[in-house]
Amino acid sequence: MGSGRRAGRDVAVVGAGKTPFGAFADKDLRTLAVTAGTKALENARTGPDAIEAFYLGNFAGPQFTSQNHLAPWISTALGMSGGIPSTRFEDACASSGSAFFHAFMAVSAGIYDVVMVAGVEKMTCQSTARVTEILAGAGDSDTEVRVGSTFPSLFAMIARRHMHDFGTKREHLSAVAVKNHENGALNPDAQMRKAITLEQAMNARPIAEPLNLYDCSLISDGAAAVILCAADRAHEFSDKPVKVLGVGQASDFVALDRKADITTFPALRAAAHQAYAMAGVGAKQIEFAELHDCFTIAEIVAMEDLGFVERGRGGFFTFEGGTRRGGAMPINASGGLKSKGHPVGATGVAQICDVVQQLRGEAGERQLKRHSLGLAQNLGGSGATCVVTILGRD
Amino acid sequence: MGSGRRAGRDVAVVGAGKTPFGAFADKDLRTLAVTAGTKALENARTGPDAIEAFYLGNFAGPQFTSQNHLAPWISTALGMSGGIPSTRFEDACASSGSAFFHAFMAVSAGIYDVVMVAGVEKMTCQSTARVTEILAGAGDSDTEVRVGSTFPSLFAMIARRHMHDFGTKREHLSAVAVKNHENGALNPDAQMRKAITLEQAMNARPIAEPLNLYDCSLISDGAAAVILCAADRAHEFSDKPVKVLGVGQASDFVALDRKADITTFPALRAAAHQAYAMAGVGAKQIEFAELHDCFTIAEIVAMEDLGFVERGRGGFFTFEGGTRRGGAMPINASGGLKSKGHPVGATGVAQICDVVQQLRGEAGERQLKRHSLGLAQNLGGSGATCVVTILGRD
Numbered sequence: 106m107g108s109g110r111r112a113g114r115d116v117a118v119v120g121a122g123k124t125p126f127g128a129f130a131d132k133d134l135r136t137l138a139v140t141a142g143t144k145a146l147e148n149a150r151t152g153p154d155a156i157e158a159f160y161l162g163n164f165a166g167p168q169f170t171s172q173n174h175l176a177p178w179i180s181t182a183l184g185m186s187g188g189i190p191s192t193r194f195e196d197a198c199a200s201s202g203s204a205f206f207h208a209f210m211a212v213s214a215g216i217y218d219v220v221m222v223a224g225v226e227k228m229t230c231q232s233t234a235r236v237t238e239i240l241a242g243a244g245d246s247d248t249e250v251r252v253g254s255t256f257p258s259l260f261a262m263i264a265r266r267h268m269h270d271f272g273t274k275r276e277h278l279s280a281v282a283v284k285n286h287e288n289g290a291l292n293p294d295a296q297m298r299k300a301i302t303l304e305q306a307m308n309a310r311p312i313a314e315p316l317n318l319y320d321c322s323l324i325s326d327g328a329a330a331v332i333l334c335a336a337d338r339a340h341e342f343s344d345k346p347v348k349v350l351g352v353g354q355a356s357d358f359v360a361l362d363r364k365a366d367i368t369t370f371p372a373l374r375a376a377a378h379q380a381y382a383m384a385g386v387g388a389k390q391i392e393f394a395e396l397h398d399c400f401t402i403a404e405i406v407a408m409e410d411l412g413f414v415e416r417g418r419g420g421f422f423t424f425e426g427g428t429r430r431g432g433a434m435p436i437n438a439s440g441g442l443k444s445k446g447h448p449v450g451a452t453g454v455a456q457i458c459d460v461v462q463q464l465r466g467e468a469g470e471r472q473l474k475r476h477s478l479g480l481a482q483n484l485g486g487s488g489a490t491c492v493v494t495i496l497g498r499d
Numbered sequence: 500m501g502s503g504r505r506a507g508r509d510v511a512v513v514g515a516g517k518t519p520f521g522a523f524a525d526k527d528l529r530t531l532a533v534t535a536g537t538k539a540l541e542n543a544r545t546g547p548d549a550i551e552a553f554y555l556g557n558f559a560g561p562q563f564t565s566q567n568h569l570a571p572w573i574s575t576a577l578g579m580s581g582g583i584p585s586t587r588f589e590d591a592c593a594s595s596g597s598a599f600f601h602a603f604m605a606v607s608a609g610i611y612d613v614v615m616v617a618g619v620e621k622m623t624c625q626s627t628a629r630v631t632e633i634l635a636g637a638g639d640s641d642t643e644v645r646v647g648s649t650f651p652s653l654f655a656m657i658a659r660r661h662m663h664d665f666g667t668k669r670e671h672l673s674a675v676a677v678k679n680h681e682n683g684a685l686n687p688d689a690q691m692r693k694a695i696t697l698e699q700a701m702n703a704r705p706i707a708e709p710l711n712l713y714d715c716s717l718i719s720d721g722a723a724a725v726i727l728c729a730a731d732r733a734h735e736f737s738d739k740p741v742k743v744l745g746v747g748q749a750s751d752f753v754a755l756d757r758k759a760d761i762t763t764f765p766a767l768r769a770a771a772h773q774a775y776a777m778a779g780v781g782a783k784q785i786e787f788a789e790l791h792d793c794f795t796i797a798e799i800v801a802m803e804d805l806g807f808v809e810r811g812r813g814g815f816f817t818f819e820g821g822t823r824r825g826g827a828m829p830i831n832a833s834g835g836l837k838s839k840g841h842p843v844g845a846t847g848v849a850q851i852c853d854v855v856q857q858l859r860g861e862a863g864e865r866q867l868k869r870h871s872l873g874l875a876q877n878l879g880g881s882g883a884t885c886v887v888t889i890l891g892r893d
Contacts, residue, residue, distance in 0.1 A: 113609070133641075159750075168561055171644070173636035174591040177750035177766075177883040181757075188769045190748035191884070192597050193589040197568040203586050207601065214608030215507070242567035247527075250565070354584035356553075356571035363575075372571075375582045489571040490585070 115336035116212045117346040117499065120149025121458040125294040126327035126446030134170050134227040138179045141328035141451075142223050146183075149332040149342040153184035156332075157217040159191040160208040162201025162224035163450035168239045170227050179223070197243035198399060199354075200224065201329070202453025202483030202492030206354040209494075212333050219338070223330035224455065226448035236324050240449070243486040245360035257321055257400070259361050259487045261313035264402035267368045268315065270417065273405065275315055277420025279306035281401035282319040282443055284429050289440020291470040296323050296446030320401040325446035329455035339499070345465045350386070350478075351495040353379025359489040370488035373410040377482075380493040388412030391495070392475040393434070393463060395456035397484035398441040404428075407482050408436060411493070430473060438463065438471045453483035457494060464498050510606045510743045511893065513736035514543025514726035515852040519688040520719045520840030528564050528621035532573045535722035535845075536617050540577075543726040543736040547578035550726075551611040553585040554602040556595025556618035557844035562633045564621050573617065591637035592793060593748075594618065595723070596847025596877030596886030600748040602727055603888075607743075612729045613736075618849065619722035620842035630718050634843070637880040639754035651715055651794070653755050653881045655707035658796035661762045662709065664811065667799065669709055671814025673700035675795035676713040676837055678823050683834020685864040690717050690840030714795040719840035723849035733893070739859045744780070744872075745889040747773025753883040764882030767804040771876075774887040782806030785889070786869040787828070787857060789850035791878035792835040798822075801876050802830060805887070824867060832857065832865045847877035851888060858892050 122144025124137050132140075138161070146152060159180040167173040176191035185191070194204035201224025208222045228236055241255050249259065267273045283306050289295040301319065309318035332342065339346035355375035361367055381387060388411055396411075398404035405419035413434050414422045422428065428436040439445050439459040442452060460479040462468045468476075476498075483492045516538025518531050526534075532555070540546060553574040561567040570585035579585070588598035595618025602616045622630055635649050643653065661667045677700050683689040695713065703712035726736065733740035749769035755761055775781055782805055790805075792798035799813035807828050808816045816822065822830040833839050833853040836846060854873040856862045862870075870892075877886045 135641075165561060165567060167559060167633075167636050168567075170640065171636055172640040173559060173562075173589070173633075174638075174753055174880050174883060176590060177879075178639065178753045180750060181752045181883075185750075187751040187765050188749050188773075190597070190600065191590075191750040192601065192748075195567070195587040195589055196570060196585070203584070206584065207586065207605075210605065210610050211601075211608070214605070214610050216604050216608050239561075239567075242561050242565055244568075245572065246564065246566040247529075354586075355582050356574060356579075356585040357581040358575045359568055359572045371581050379582075485571075486568050489568060489575075 113213045113215055116209055116333055116349045117336045117339040118331050118349060118461050119334050119339050119342035119346050120145040120332035121461045122148055123294060123329040123455055123458050124327050126325045126448055127296045128229040129326045134166055134172060134225055135179055135182055137227060137326060137328040138223055138225040139182050141330040142183045142221060145221065145330035145332050151342055154186060155219050156185050156189065156221045158189050158220045159185055160204040160220060160222040161193045162204035162453055163193055164195060164197055164200045164226060165239050169231055196490040197485030198449045199453055199483045199485030199490040199492050200450045203354060205454060205457060205494060206352050206492050208333055209349055209352050212335055219334045221330055221332055222454055223328060224451035224453055225328035226450035227326050228324050228448060229326050248360050248362060257313040257316055260400040260402055261316045263367050264315050267402060270368055273420035275307060276303060277424045278320055278401040279303055280424040281398060281404050282306045285398060285437050285441040285443040288430065288438050288471055289444025292440045292445060295440045295444050296325055297444050316400060322399045322442035322447040325448040327446055327448035327451045329451045329458050331454055331457055346499045347461045347464050348497050348499050350497045351380035351384030353377060354492045357489050359486055361487045368406060370406060370410055370491060372488055372491040373407060376491040376493040377411050380495050384495040390478060391480045392478045393438060393473050394436050394480040395439060395459050396436050396482045398437060398443050399447060403484060404436065411482065435473050438473055453492060456481040456483060460496050464496060507607045507609055509730035510603055510727055511730045511733040511740040512725050512743060512855050513728050513733050513740050514539040515855045516542055517688060517723040517849055517852050518721050520721035520842055521690045522623040523720045528560055528566060528619055529573055529576055531621060531720060531722040532617055532619040533576050535724040536577045536615060539615065539724035539726050545736055548580060549613050550579050550583065550615045552583050552614045553579060554598040554614060554616040555587045556598035556847055557587055558589060558591055558594045558620060559633050563625055590884040591879030592843040593847055593877045593879030593884040593886050594844045597748060599848060599851060599888060600746050600886050603743055603746050606727050606729055612732055614727050615724055616727060616848055617722060617724035618845035618847055620844035621720050622718050622842060623720050642754050642756060651707040651710055654794040654796055655710045657761050658709050661796060664762055667814035669701060670697060671818045672714055672795040673697055674818040675792060675798050676700045679792060679831050679835040679837040682824065682832050682865055683838025686834045686839060689834045689838050690719055691838050710794060716793045716836035716841040719842040721840055721842035721845045723845045723852050725848055725851055740893045741855045741858050742891050742893050744891045745774035745778030747771060748886045751883050753880055755881045762800060764800060764804055764885060766882055766885040767801060770885040770887040771805050774889050778889040784872060785874045786872045787832060787867050788830050788874040789833060789853050790830050790876045792831060792837050793841060797878060798830065805876060829867050832867055847886060850875040850877060854890050858890060
């Protein structure tokens with residue numbers, strides 16, 4: 106499984122930049138991406154001429170905004186040379202995680218020394234109904250979409266089955282939301298900076314039983330970007346380079362009904378296995394993580410598939426406070442997709458920016474005590490794509 | 500320009516497969532891609548388990564069919580392991596050329612030994628008006644699309660300017676169409692197997708003056724796939740491996756009005772420069788080519804930017820028969836996008852399949868006399884992305 110994948114030299118993140126996440130009627134997709142890209146370049150103390158290839162993650166820009174061919178549209182606006190390849194990567198909500206994976210492999214293998222990976226999505230220009238319809242395109246149109254399934258309903262089935270198999274409770278799901286809102290309230294770039302109580306979380310209006318409003322991530326506009334370079338050149342760009350220690354990307358059936366067991370994601374396990382093997386570390390050594398909490402149950406499944414807790418224990422562990430900032434395994438100190446926001450194509454790179462911020466000790470009120478080894482996990486659809494990235498302080 | 504790009508070991512195409520191009524109401528996008536992928540695997544005498552990464556080129560599947568997240572949707576249907584990365588690449592009509600570029604670089608750099616690159620588009624399920632609107636998304640929504648520009652009108656401006664600057668004539672454009680239809684009539688997989696006269700070509704109904712119906716490529720369904728592997732393992736898969744000698748990908752402004760001179764494409768020139776340099780050959784050594792004739796004028800500009808003829812001479816050269824199968828530089832012996840069809844996301848890989856077929860001497864009635872060194876050129880938008888690939892007999 107993935108035995109063919111080989112990495113070469115060390116790679117560092119030497120620049121990171123994000124826009125705030127939210128609803129920005131006055132900012133189009135390109136403006137968001139250019140803002141994040143410019144911040145990343147500034148953070149790397151460099152300019153567009155240094156970039157040898159542009160990797161863009163975007164899920165559904167053409168459907169949200171009717172603009173397609175997004176990669177050169179953005180790279181030229183960032184002032185990059187036309188001589189470089191500009192390419193858009195799409196893997197549903199794991200689009201920019203996938204762009205990062207391919208960019209890392211290219212730099213590690215020696216194809217390029219310095220590249221930019223950006224992610225962007227502009228969603229709030231469409232109605233919630235249309236957003237839900239566009240997002241449903243990441244499911245299987247032959248089966249799921251045809252019968253009216255949307256992602257809240259698919260993850261509701263996962264949650265229900267997890268409850269049935271492992272005794273996970275409603276309050277466990279809500280505990281994920283409470284914890285992520287607690288963190289997001291401290292994040293100046295988060296879309297929903299509002300702490301909530303367990304009672305509020307449990308009694309919100311139902312979306313797809315057992316999931317309610319507070320179990321679902323947000324509809325957002327936003328962008329994020331990082332500069333990757335060969336580690337031996339990192340000093341040219343940053344005093345605080347962060348090493349990319351391991352990456353993994355794997356895939357699975359798009360349709361949930363093709364999975365033998367819907368409470369575990371084989372693609373997540375495979376991507377984690379690859380990333381751990383490349384980094385030479387195990388789950389127990391990871392100190393903190395940004396996980397793909399598109400729904401509260403997704404965070405629970407992810408912490409189990411990553412090996413942070415035993416299978417079936419994710420909800421209990423969360424309810425007991427294990428994933429809070431002061432817990433044994435802090436998860437989504439940024440606020441996660443739940444509170445920070447989820448501009449889908451931006452999320453993978455934004456998670457990496459959040460891990461980088463922690464590793465550099467620049468997370469302000471949200472700064473974690475142990476911050477030398479972090480993990481980011483980006484999911485596409487109901488588990489058909491997963492990308493896992495492990496980063497460490499240099 | 501592109502100096503950062505480095506390739507490593509030799510890479511071979513060891514399998515190629517295509518669907519016919521046309522309007523296939525009974526075949527969905529996935530069926531087309533799986534058909535082409537299966538043919539490519541059979542041609543490489545192997546199965547899906549051999550594939551270490553899946554690269555999919557697709558321009559606008561989500562808009563044409565509402566299915567997104569296409570890469571795992573297709574790779575799982577081909578029977579590939581979930582442990583591998585499955586990723587969609589989008590660069591407008593150069594989407595699968597770009598997927599091929601990234602796949603080649605990955606195998607050359609030693610990341611993988613064996614990968615599949617596929618391209619697919621399903622277009623005929625939408626009305627011509629809606630197809631034109633979706634394709635317009637590869638232009639700039641802030642300027643071109645806002646004022647109602649579509650690709651026929653953009654390329655009409657290029658044609659008009661080329662006529663003004665270089666004396667190119669209406670009959671030169673028509674000669675491109677006549678020659679491509681002559682070739683396509685002999686191609687069993689072509690969408691429009693019909694030879695036309697110069698008179699027919701010149702007197703067809705206008706689309707966007709000076710372009711008429713026969714200056715425009717077709718709206719098509721279709722897919723193509725190739726298997727790439729490290730050259731030292733090629734013998735495991737094929738008795739007729741084809742070497743990938745050079746590749747280049749470059750970008751430029753999406754909006755035509757940002758170009759200093761609209762009768763030449765800097766991204767095309769940059770990609771060609773990279774591919775020639777990597778292959779260690781010049782334009783004069785190329786024996787035949789598949790060029791991106793989305794419009795007749797695009798073939799003329801491409802042959803000039805690639806250095807096959809002097810600037811401004813492409814129309815004259817074509818009219819004099821220089822690009823016919825028996826000419827000095829045969830172009831689009833397959834029939835080109837004009838006659839073969841143009842399922843946009845499939846086109847880049849389909850061109851490579853056509854070059855491979857010639858190099859292997861398997862082109863039947865269209866077989867060229869000189870067939871040891873061929874070139875494929877894939878264009879996105881009005882020149883914002885270009886990919887050039889040079890292939891040779893082993």
